[in-house]
Amino acid sequence: MTSTTETGPAAPEAPRHTRALRGGLLIAALAVALVVAVVVAASLGQVSIPPQEVLGSVMHRLGLDLGPQPTGPQAENALWVVRFPRVALAAVTGASLACAGAVMQGVFGNPLAEPGVIGVSSGAAVGAAAVIVFGLNALGNWTVVLAAFAAGLLTTLLVYAVARSGGRTEVVTLLLTGIAVTAVASALLGLLMFASGNDALRAITSWQLGSLASATWPAVAAVAPCTAAGLAVSCACARRLDVLALGERAARQLGVDVERLRLTGVAVIALTTSAAVAFSGIISFVGLVVPHLVRMAVGPGHRVLIPASALGGAVLVVAADLVARTSIPYQELPLGVLTALVGGPFFFWLLRRTRNRAGGWG
Amino acid sequence: MIGLRRRPRLPGPVERGEVALAARGVFVRRAGRDVLSDVGLQVRHGELLMLVGPNGAGKSTLLAALSGDLRPAAGEVVLQGRPLEAWTTRELAMRRAVLPQQHSLAFSFTVADVVRMGRSPWAGTPLEDEDDVVVLRAMRDAGIAEFADRAFTSLSGGEQARTALARVLAQHTETLLLDEPTSALDIGHQELVFSALCAEAERGRAIVAVVHDLDLAAAYADRVAMLSRGRLVACGPPPEVLTAPLLSEVYRHGIEVLPHPRTDRPIILPRR
Numbered sequence A: 001m002t003s004t005t006e007t008g009p010a011a012p013e014a015p016r017h018t019r020a021l022r023g024g025l026l027i028a029a030l031a032v033a034l035v036v037a038v039v040v041a042a043s044l045g046q047v048s049i050p051p052q053e054v055l056g057s058v059m060h061r062l063g064l065d066l067g068p069q070p071t072g073p074q075a076e077n078a079l080w081v082v083r084f085p086r087v088a089l090a091a092v093t094g095a096s097l098a099c100a101g102a103v104m105q106g107v108f109g110n111p112l113a114e115p116g117v118i119g120v121s122s123g124a125a126v127g128a129a130a131v132i133v134f135g136l137n138a139l140g141n142w143t144v145v146l147a148a149f150a151a152g153l154l155t156t157l158l159v160y161a162v163a164r165s166g167g168r169t170e171v172v173t174l175l176l177t178g179i180a181v182t183a184v185a186s187a188l189l190g191l192l193m194f195a196s197g198n199d200a201l202r203a204i205t206s207w208q209l210g211s212l213a214s215a216t217w218p219a220v221a222a223v224a225p226c227t228a229a230g231l232a233v234s235c236a237c238a239r240r241l242d243v244l245a246l247g248e249r250a251a252r253q254l255g256v257d258v259e260r261l262r263l264t265g266v267a268v269i270a271l272t273t274s275a276a277v278a279f280s281g282i283i284s285f286v287g288l289v290v291p292h293l294v295r296m297a298v299g300p301g302h303r304v305l306i307p308a309s310a311l312g313g314a315v316l317v318v319a320a321d322l323v324a325r326t327s328i329p330y331q332e333l334p335l336g337v338l339t340a341l342v343g344g345p346f347f348f349w350l351l352r353r354t355r356n357r358a359g360g361w362g
Numbered sequence B: 001m002i003g004l005r006r007r008p009r010l011p012g013p014v015e016r017g018e019v020a021l022a023a024r025g026v027f028v029r030r031a032g033r034d035v036l037s038d039v040g041l042q043v044r045h046g047e048l049l050m051l052v053g054p055n056g057a058g059k060s061t062l063l064a065a066l067s068g069d070l071r072p073a074a075g076e077v078v079l080q081g082r083p084l085e086a087w088t089t090r091e092l093a094m095r096r097a098v099l100p101q102q103h104s105l106a107f108s109f110t111v112a113d114v115v116r117m118g119r120s121p122w123a124g125t126p127l128e129d130e131d132d133v134v135v136l137r138a139m140r141d142a143g144i145a146e147f148a149d150r151a152f153t154s155l156s157g158g159e160q161a162r163t164a165l166a167r168v169l170a171q172h173t174e175t176l177l178l179d180e181p182t183s184a185l186d187i188g189h190q191e192l193v194f195s196a197l198c199a200e201a202e203r204g205r206a207i208v209a210v211v212h213d214l215d216l217a218a219a220y221a222d223r224v225a226m227l228s229r230g231r232l233v234a235c236g237p238p239p240e241v242l243t244a245p246l247l248s249e250v251y252r253h254g255i256e257v258l259p260h261p262r263t264d265r266p267i268i269l270p271r272r
Helices: A013-043 A051-061 A075-108 A120-133 A141-163 A171-195 A198-209 A217-236 A238-244 A248-253 A258-280 A286-298 A302-326 A335-358 B059-067 B089-095 B111-117 B126-141 B157-170 B187-202 B214-220 B244-251
Strands: B019-030 B033-044 B047-052 B074-079 B096-099 B175-179 B206-210 B223-228 B231-236 B255-259 B266-270
Touching (some): A013 A075, A013 A286, A013 A302, A051 A075, A075 A141, A075 A238, A075 A286, A141 A217, A171 A198, A198 A335, A217 A238, A217 A258, A238 A248, A238 A302, A248 A258, B033 B047, B033 B231, B047 B187, B059 B175, B089 B096, B111 B126, B111 B157, B157 B175, B175 B187, B187 B206, B187 B214, B231 B244, B244 B255
Parallel strands (some): B047 B206, B175 B206
Antiparallel strands (some): B223 B231, B255 B266
């Protein structure tokens, strides 16, 4: 915190501007980091392609004769059929999850809310798994997304209805609700696995662990619009989400239509979470860690928090997926396991801090 | 999404002495019991009305009914000539501000951020241009300008209360409903806040404040309304309402009232 000694009219203005500036700088820095992460992730793998060739290939596809083209025998193919869709899906998934986390924390008024923690991811996974097991594909790739969305929306509404009392959500109630919802969802997933054949079983298992191995362009095309829509709507709600931090009653007295905002928020959470879950499974803690780090850097204002979290989430998942597929040669670590390894202890730390601040469980 | 809805009606100018907010025959029932029965009350522009009464008399409930948080079982509340239900949430927020008794904040926004939240009803209207000026003035009036950049959650109770008051002042409405604005404040800040509120009333605001400190009511109120067991038992200028017999009966404790030697305003003392 900066402290100002002068109390003239200009005094509170200066830090406001520096904070706005910091928000802008963070967003710019994260955008640059995302570009770097995408290029690095596309260049590394079983077939290494130098970054300048990656850039060159993109330029040539864009019709610009700039930079060297990939020289390896399979390089061009590997890049456009395998790597780029995977990196794109990683970025879109990460952005979705972090955006869902930021909005969820705002709507619940609780920094511990996260799609994975409160069971929305598991709920959405049940919807998606049902589609796979029963072989439904009435709407092509969209079938999975829609089923995940329906199940995710239902779960979010359920958690929201159950975990609130008297206009606020207590930490303990929220977490216990999450445990209960996750238990039911896991049981349903288990039943679906029991009922399914070998192929579906593999698909569902890889989901529970979270993986981007099945990334394709059509998958990216199905997820990206959901992410974009979710981000646009949540950015439009940013100011009202700020006011909601005062509590529902105070927000209403300040002219916020709380019921409407709440429903919009729940729809955004369900949409972005299911979009992320539909093709890559349960990747937990991204929605918890990223918004939290952003808040520590630039404060809790949602106008910066939401876009910065989306960018940060994209960077994080692109990097995590790179580690997942390159750390052990010819094998892949499950991505969800990797994020949980880092996110779990972080969650624990956050929990302790929240508890200490509240002086026990309030 | 907002474009689909009717544009909010911006408040027009108000006249001093006009009725800002009126409750007529208001009943509120909770668990089969009348928490408020047949309460009628008017507050005019330019007036500071203080609500007093013992614990559980229904002061906060009346404030909730006046603000529209609580729908009365019978009777109606009229704000600037229209029943509360005739205004949208946003239109209400442009006309009346409410200071709650308790202050909570989910994330660690700074004091300046919290005060600025008071400006949110005016987003997208021409009055948005005044945001910076109004926020600064509200922070100065509440005596919090020097910690504008500290996190709200790191403040003491009294500092949080003053920040909340600044947010309400920044909302810049013609009617203010305040639930115990000074109960967490030291005597110096109490006086600072009520001088500021008197100045606001002087400018034509209508202010209703719940207070426990009867001396504050005696010193600053234009009128005092006394509630007892859900009923309005007296309403008028402080010397008429704050009398020894009435106070002793309502508070069930012997109370003496002496005139202040200099100002002649009543001084209220419990018998000890």
